[in-house]
Amino acid sequence: MKEAAHLIRVAALFVTALLVFLLVRQKVMPATFGQYGHFRGSALEEIRARPIAFAGRPTCEMCHDDQLKVLKTSKHANIGCEACHGPQAKHADDTAAAKPILPDTKLLCARCHEANAAKPPKFPQVLSKDHSGGEACNSCHQPHSPKIG
């Protein structure tokens, strides 16, 4: 058995190295690493924790039912409120702290309705120069119900 002693010494060395590796690994590796795969599991919750900027149409509808009534019967019925009014999560949290500013219709309406060859042909388009001559769109059209007459 005496001649096996050197083998046992090598085995002991390996086991010690493994132990050191395991201890270092445990210290260095985040607790949630490997929870869902080869990445830090808690990163998901960190990404989810970001605050929202757009409140979403159902939140707007909770208070603005008068506008909703008009909108629902119009061509614009399916457009989200914040598509035109911009991000309003802060306003939804505290209506006094963040007052939404009404968008400039000359800019806003043209973004969708200015004629462009790449737009679907059935989509209503105008050349604003010929159509209104620089007049604000809402001097004739009501954006929540744009049809005249």
Next chain:
Amino acid sequence: MEVTRRHLLLLLTPAAAAFLDHRNGVSAAAPESKYKLADHYWGMIVDIAKCIGCGNCVRACSQENAVPSGYFRTWVERYSVPDYPEEHPIVESPNGGMEGFPNTEHKNTKNFFVPKLCNHCEHSPCVQVCPVGATFETPDGLVLVDKTYCLGCRYCVQACPYGCRYIDPHKEVVDKCTLCYHRISQGLTTACCETCPTGARLLVDLKNPKDPVHEILRTNAVQVLKPHMATGSKVYYKSLDQSVR
């Protein structure tokens, strides 16, 4: 001889303890919130025939996610495809399409808009090349970045066949579309879908049997971008022209 064996046994005990402790550490991870990863598998449907190139999605994305100016997590391209298939299509995207598009007329072309974003690939090339495990595919079907792990080495930026990644100029780490993970995990839709006036974009949950996605995929000719790369893209395009890459 006796002593050596005893040493070995003595060493094995703390080793086993360390191993068990480590395993406990993993299973005792932070408890999941109400959102269940296993119940969802996210994707998006983009209808080319509905896109009017207004740039609402690009602006909303940049406001929702504080995207640095000049960089885009989603953008819109205007394709002008010549009648002769030998010629390349003309693709324009001034400032990502954020402020809409000029009505440039290219002779004898078919024109349309193509909104683009991260395809949240099932077999993502960007995940495969990350040397530190900072970018990954989640069980609910997203490709995300752990910014505390990212070295900013740019391998993934080159690997993405769709050009969806950029290096955040302030933090010097990679950034990309998260499919508004912070919104969809609380039952909202993404910022781009929320603000799309024509419904050209639709967030879909492939694991929800009631989601309209199943009907749409069954009854429409749907394509993904660069299908020959077998990335398992989950952004499905309706009425996509074959010239789009």
